[in-house]
Amino acid sequence: xxxxAAHNLLNLTLNSGWEVIEKIEKTDNQTGxxxxxxxxxQKDNEVCFLKAFDFxxxxxxxxxxxxxxxxxxxxxxAYKYERDLSEHCKNKKVDKVAFVKVADEExxxxxxxxxxxxxxxxxxxGDIRKKLDFSIELDYALRLKSLHDIAVGxxxxxxxxxxxxxxxxxxxLVYSNNESKIGDLGRSICKSIDGPYNKQxxxxxxxxxxxxxxxxxxxxxxxKRVYATDCYLLGSLIAFYFTGISMNALIRxxxxxxxxxxxxxxxxxxxxxxxxxxxxxxxIEFENNISRVDLKKDLKLLIERLxxxxxxxxxxxxxxxxxxxxxxxxxxVTILDLLKRRAExxxxxx
Amino acid sequence: MLGELNSxxxxxxxxxxxSNIDEYIIDWQIxxxxxxxxxxxxxxxxxxxxxxxxxxxxxxxxxxxxxxxSISQISLANQILSKEIICDLSTIYNQxxxxxxxxxxxxxxxxxxxxxxxxxxxxxxxxxxxxxxNSRYYSILGQEKNSIDSMKIALHLAPNNRFVxxxxxxxxxxxxxxxxxxxxxxxxxxxxxxxxxxxxxLTSAEISISTIRNRNSKFLKxxxxxxxxxxxxxLNFTELASSIGTVELLDGSQKKSREFFNKAxxxxxxxxxxxIEWASNRDKQIIVNPSNFNVRMNFEALTLDNFHxxxxxxxxxxxxxxxxxxxxxxxPIMFGSNLASTVLKDQSKAISFLNAGLVSHPNDPQLINxxxxxxxLDNRPNEAFEQLNKIKNDSEYNETTQICLTATKGxxxxxxxxxxxxxxxxxxxxxxxxxxxxxxxxxxxxxxYAREEVRINSEYxxxxxxxxxxxxxLDNIVIKTLKNDIIELHKKSKET
Ligand SMILES: Nc1ncnc2c1ncn2[C@@H]1O[C@H](COP(=O)(O)OP(=O)(O)O)[C@@H](O)[C@H]1O
Ligand SMILES: [Mg+2]
Numbered sequence: 087x088x089x090x091a092a093h094n095l096l097n098l099t100l101n102s103g104w105e106v107i108e109k110i111e112k113t114d115n116q117t118g119x120x121x122x123x124x125x126x127x128q129k130d131n132e133v134c135f136l137k138a139f140d141f142x143x144x145x146x147x148x149x150x151x152x153x154x155x156x157x158x159x160x161x162x163x164a165y166k167y168e169r170d171l172s173e174h175c176k177n178k179k180v181d182k183v184a185f186v187k188v189a190d191e192e193x194x195x196x197x198x199x200x201x202x203x204x205x206x207x208x209x210x211x212g213d214i215r216k217k218l219d220f221s222i223e224l225d226y227a228l229r230l231k232s233l234h235d236i237a238v239g240x241x242x243x244x245x246x247x248x249x250x251x252x253x254x255x256x257x258x259l260v261y262s263n264n265e266s267k268i269g270d271l272g273r274s275i276c277k278s279i280d281g282p283y284n285k286q287x288x289x290x291x292x293x294x295x296x297x298x299x300x301x302x303x304x305x306x307x308x309x310k311r312v313y314a315t316d317c318y319l320l321g322s323l324i325a326f327y328f329t330g331i332s333m334n335a336l337i338r339x340x341x342x343x344x345x346x347x348x349x350x351x352x353x354x355x356x357x358x359x360x361x362x363x364x365x366x367x368x369x370i371e372f373e374n375n376i377s378r379v380d381l382k383k384d385l386k387l388l389i390e391r392l393x394x395x396x397x398x399x400x401x402x403x404x405x406x407x408x409x410x411x412x413x414x415x416x417x418x419v420t421i422l423d424l425l426k427r428r429a430e431x432x433x434x435x436x
Numbered sequence: 437m438l439g440e441l442n443s444x445x446x447x448x449x450x451x452x453x454x455s456n457i458d459e460y461i462i463d464w465q466i467x468x469x470x471x472x473x474x475x476x477x478x479x480x481x482x483x484x485x486x487x488x489x490x491x492x493x494x495x496x497x498x499x500x501x502x503x504x505x506s507i508s509q510i511s512l513a514n515q516i517l518s519k520e521i522i523c524d525l526s527t528i529y530n531q532x533x534x535x536x537x538x539x540x541x542x543x544x545x546x547x548x549x550x551x552x553x554x555x556x557x558x559x560x561x562x563x564x565x566x567x568x569x570n571s572r573y574y575s576i577l578g579q580e581k582n583s584i585d586s587m588k589i590a591l592h593l594a595p596n597n598r599f600v601x602x603x604x605x606x607x608x609x610x611x612x613x614x615x616x617x618x619x620x621x622x623x624x625x626x627x628x629x630x631x632x633x634x635x636x637x638l639t640s641a642e643i644s645i646s647t648i649r650n651r652n653s654k655f656l657k658x659x660x661x662x663x664x665x666x667x668x669x670x671l672n673f674t675e676l677a678s679s680i681g682t683v684e685l686l687d688g689s690q691k692k693s694r695e696f697f698n699k700a701x702x703x704x705x706x707x708x709x710x711x712i713e714w715a716s717n718r719d720k721q722i723i724v725n726p727s728n729f730n731v732r733m734n735f736e737a738l739t740l741d742n743f744h745x746x747x748x749x750x751x752x753x754x755x756x757x758x759x760x761x762x763x764x765x766x767x768p769i770m771f772g773s774n775l776a777s778t779v780l781k782d783q784s785k786a787i788s789f790l791n792a793g794l795v796s797h798p799n800d801p802q803l804i805n806x807x808x809x810x811x812x813l814d815n816r817p818n819e820a821f822e823q824l825n826k827i828k829n830d831s832e833y834n835e836t837t838q839i840c841l842t843a844t845k846g847x848x849x850x851x852x853x854x855x856x857x858x859x860x861x862x863x864x865x866x867x868x869x870x871x872x873x874x875x876x877x878x879x880x881x882x883x884x885y886a887r888e889e890v891r892i893n894s895e896y897x898x899x900x901x902x903x904x905x906x907x908x909x910l911d912n913i914v915i916k917t918l919k920n921d922i923i924e925l926h927k928k929s930k931e932t
Contacts, residue, residue, distance in 0.1 A: 215475060215756055220470060220504055336508065348483075362560050
């Protein structure tokens with residue numbers, strides 16, 4: 087696999103003038119479905135993050151029965167989508183989302199497939215997982231600041247009719263000034279740009295998918311479905327920041343095996359009480375992880391609203407009352423802002 | 437109970453997304469931190485990949501770095517390694533043993549559980565499972581009315597939910613007596629529920645209730661059709677087949693009944709096996725050996741099985757589970773306490789069982805009697821009397837219980853040093869049991885009395901030992917044990 091061009095950019099100076107100075111290693115394995123290879127690149131003393139698209143890899147993970155040209159096409163759409171989307175977001179007051187700085191392609195001779203399209207981004211310190219520490223007393227101010235940034239970013243995306251669909255810890259980037267941004271727009275859905283996944287029910291990472299997707303009882307109304315998904319994913323992120331595990335894991339922990347999404351084949355109505363029960367227990371467990379008395383209740387309420395396993399009950403009650411607007415981020419941004427300041431204030435008075 | 441927590445029909449045809457956790461494994465291999473480990477564990481539990489070797493490695497990593505992990509991360513790691521069992525209705529039993537029984541039936545935590553559930557109900561007032569749970573806690577406390585009321589609420593909320601209906605059926609059948617109409621009530625609900633027509637577990641419950649009430653079930657034909665429809669897997673129709681088999685057997689059509697029992701045996705569960713075993717006593721052509729089937733047996737069956745294999749301590753633990761499973765039933769308590777008291781001669785274990793039983797059956801004369809008996813045997817006659825004094829008017833109890841109470845008073849008096857008075861009570865009990873023509877009770881009274889005389893080496897030993905020698909029931913373990921113990925004791929007292 088590492089014979090592919092995309093894996094061999096190290097020490098090259100690209101046509102765009104960027105010098106590839108370091109490869110970010112991922113120990114590959116046979117089944118892996120990754121077609122991005124990451125590098126650090128440098129130009130005029132600025133170090134950036136480069137994501138190269140491994141076209142050759144895409145061929146090897148093709149689903150049996152599909153045509154290679156179709157696979158190539160999907161791949162191109164995926165690349166073009168991420169590039170054009172960044173363009174679409176630019177100049178639209180979207181500052182909490184990690185944008186593409188440069189989009190270009192490199193021809194690397196000597197390989198079966200010589201073309202390597204790539205995207206260059208501002209370099210972050212890493213994803214949020216590197217920043218979260220669960221030893222003794224949690225850093226509430228840091229967490230709430232980051233979550234507030236992300237909620238703002240999500241609101242900005244929603245404002246220009248983009249839903250992210252893949253919000254999860256590994257896609258939250260943290261920069262040296264302690265700012266967090268939403269990264270990896272590869273799975274997002276934008277109304278005005280044809281994406282690789284627009285026709286799918288759910289485009290993100292199934293591990294983080296909301297329960298209605300896990301169980302296969304999703305909302306038929308496309309728009310409602312994708313916004314409800316983002317809403318759940320934001321809540322799940324909050325759960326991760328404070329418990330260190332995902333909301334799905336928290337819920338799954340409390341569901342008897344026979345009612346789990348892998349096993350359940352009965353009706354939705356029969357499932358409801360068990361899911362309600364599991365959710366109630368998950369909320370209690372979430373609360374047990376939080377030692378700050380002045381934040382406990384509000385954070386729990388936040389999760390309760392963002393992550394309700396029933397999409398109709400998800401969102402802010404005041405939004406739910408006004409039809410068509412269930413999953414508006416505005417109120418959640420305000421709440422997180424308030425909590426962030428409450429947490430910061432505590433630090434100062436100590 | 438097994439089977440009712442799963443579904444029998446494929447109703448949502450949409451395929452679930454297949455998802456792999458490779459990406460998380462790679463991230464964990466590169467970043468050996470608790471956070472990355474826990475991200476992998478999250479992915480593993482969500483995608484049922486708990487057996488993956490990297491997942492197990494990550495779980496162990498979290499547990500060996502507890503200082504850097506959150507409560508949920510530690511708990512998730514434990515759950516992945518099966519060190520922590522989530523307490524839901526179906527798994528709580530794993531934690532029950534005779535040692536933990538006192539804490540489980542301690543009324544204070546049970547009352548706290550009720551409080552907790554009530555708090556949850558504020559948020560989810562319409563969640564039937566919470567009401568079922570409350571019903572169970574009330575039944576542990578012996579609060580029959582509250583227990584029934586909670587179950588009725590659950591039934592109103594989810595009149596078609598299999599789990600609720602089956603829990604209710606079991607509870608109502610147990611509290612049924614001439615003075616109430618519980619069986620009527622649950623039978624009506626089962627008959628009215630549209631689910632009974634197509635859910636084999638409910639059809640089976642309806643047919644069983646009809647059989648208990650000596651009625652013809654309107655669902656017999658529906659049930660037969662369900663089994664023949666080929667849409668339902670053998671595990672899902674096993675109970676239905678065994679209840680139809682029972683109806684046919686009681687109607688005298690052995691050929692048909694065998695046909696249904698055979699279907700039930702394709703993939704049986706604890707209940708259908710128990711039913712078939714019962715049938716095999718009536719129809720010798722039905723031959724079953726439960727140990728040939730790999731089903732999780734119910735606790736009663738396990739207890740009796742342990743007992744027959746002389747695994748007595750195991751039997752006591754399973755009796756404790758049996759009781760927690762059916763707190764409204766006195767049988768596990770009577771069984772466990774008798775076994776502990778007589779066969780194992782461990783009075784403190786017997787006392788544990790009886791105290792547990794008295795929480796759900798306060799003032800029950802049989803339990804009080806057995807408790808006083810164990811206390812007296814443990815040389816705590818004052819406490820024994822304290823128990824016996826709780827019984828104000830023993831004439832309202834049945835004769836057997838009265839005789840037992842008389843004998844136990846005799847025992848407590850003996851152990852207080854009031855020999856003559858004790859002797860009088862024993863003689864009374866022995867006389868009454870003889871009048872009642874209850875040979876077993878008569879022998880038990882004689883044996884207990886004999887032990888007391890032998891212990892103090894009184895002038896009556898010779899004549900009472902003569903009576904003892906005439907007792908020869910070898911298939912009753914209690915009598916057999918009592919008798920052997922006395923002969924031993926007598927031998928020893930002669931030697932010294
Ligand atoms: N701009 C960046 N700076 C530093 N690290 C980054 C940057 N963008 C992504 N990463 C790291 O690379 C990982 C993969 O990038 P991502 O854009 O999410 O691609 P993928 O589609 O492979 O998930 C992220 O989880 C993060 O750790
Ligand atoms: Mg990503």
